[in-house]
Amino acid sequence: MSQSPKQVIDSVFDRAAPDRYPSTFSAQSVAVYRAGYTMERFMNLPPAEQARFSYDTAKEHGGDFLHIGLGGTVAVAALGGKIKFRAHGPADVEEPLVKSIADLDKVDIGKVRQYHYYQTALETARHIVALAGGEYHIQTGSWGIFTQAGLFYGAERLMRAVVKDKQAVYALLDFTLEFYKSLVGGFIDLGATYGGGADPTSSGDLISKRAFEEFSLPYLRKTYEWYRSRGLKTQLHICGDINDRVDLIPDTLTDALSVDYKVDILRAAGILDGRVIIGGNADPATSILTGSPESLRREYGAIADSLEGYPYIIMPGCGIPQHTPLENIDAVNAFARSRAPAPYAHTGRRP
């Protein structure tokens, strides 16, 4: 009998090659778009309906996780910030929550749990956990602390403060970490088994390796320590080019790293040497959005071949556009189901 999606993921984490390739390719956002929903409309559906949609989408199109939670962008509105929902794609923060670090004293983090979208997401999560029935890992999380801090304070202001006002940055990051735990903690209580998220502002496209070590890394580590203390498996994605900081990733304590298409995944695997599971990394726009099922099968076949013997999960090389053809996602997940990885030679464990 073949392994369930959860068993496939657990195998990789146990450093035992599963009976097929694992995949995080989710058709959720594409299916929401094709069903004619905006994100806002979808989030206002009854929780049972949202849960059923997500579960059915995973069953039909594949992907080895079910996701629960409330995104950190929407959660900014819970604290009094201004966000904008869109016809397509995710919401955006229109104006930063605070103009000065001193203003953080006036922000009540507890408000996030009273927010109506949080309450709806919690109810949806209850349904999803019930539907999953132990067959899937339940993934939760939000933006990384450095990125979320940029949503609160404004990314450009955060960039200036990184050079000119380090104490302000630390105060902001401490506040953001507490917010993060409040936002995500409720979903862990409900049964999430897998945590993490993306931290695009920690990218080498934006900040130096030194600034990453000084500001992002300590808070990634605190986040992943917290997940570990709650018994979750973890994953981290940093958008863009992180070739220069792959060696620091084990210090974040994440179990798995999802790399952007700009990262040399084979080189990254060589540096991580099995200590961290790796995932990735076809270009979401050029390959996944505008490529064909056949070209994607070839591309992921080549990546899998190059990483033979390494604990690898099939993932996109960043967020998938909503206009992506479902056939392309189906093709990647069909590829994952069709092949079994070779036994792992890189386990990250000392003999």
Place this chain on the structure above:
Amino acid sequence: MASRETELHQLLSDSVLDMDEDRVRDYADEVVAEGYDAYNAIDKGLADGMDRAGRLFEDGEYFVPELIICSDAMYRGLEILKPHLAREDGARKVKAVIGVIEGDTHDIGKNLVRILTEAGGFEMIDLGRDVPPLTFVERAEAEDADLILISTLMTTTMPGMARVIELLGERGSRGRFKVMVGGGPVSPAFARKIGADGYARNAAEAVRVAKALAGIEVDAQ
């Protein structure tokens, strides 16, 4: 021995590069007080400093925080020097509209491209962020621009870039403009695929590509 004016240009340039807003202010005040030409001080001092900062960015020595603070220093100097510019000679600058495509409010990269291209001698019409594809086209037509520069930091909004080019085709004005795309997730392959004329990996490269597209001689530094 360098003249006092040349010395001030160098000091302005160095101060921008060193992210030292106070020194930029002081040297810009000296340019004005000593009666030197404001245009030359901007071009050979402030813009030169920003150009050097852009090169350090390309070399991986400066990152976005450093570039932003360099640009703050440059703008501090511009505030002082601009009121003292002699009347323009009427020569038309290469004009470009620039913005972040609809659905995306991340504008740091776009702002840096605008700053560096302005420093490089372009007239930039900044459409801001979250700009619908049609607005790019209409404003480019209305402004009689030469270039359209489109940025995004999100994979989810990249199809909007293609839509700008489609709209230009539908309106029969594709040939009037050179279209350049860039931003974190954008790749040269994507730029080619949607029919863009140019792609830049980062803000510093954007200046060179924009100059090449506009037929301006590029400094081979």
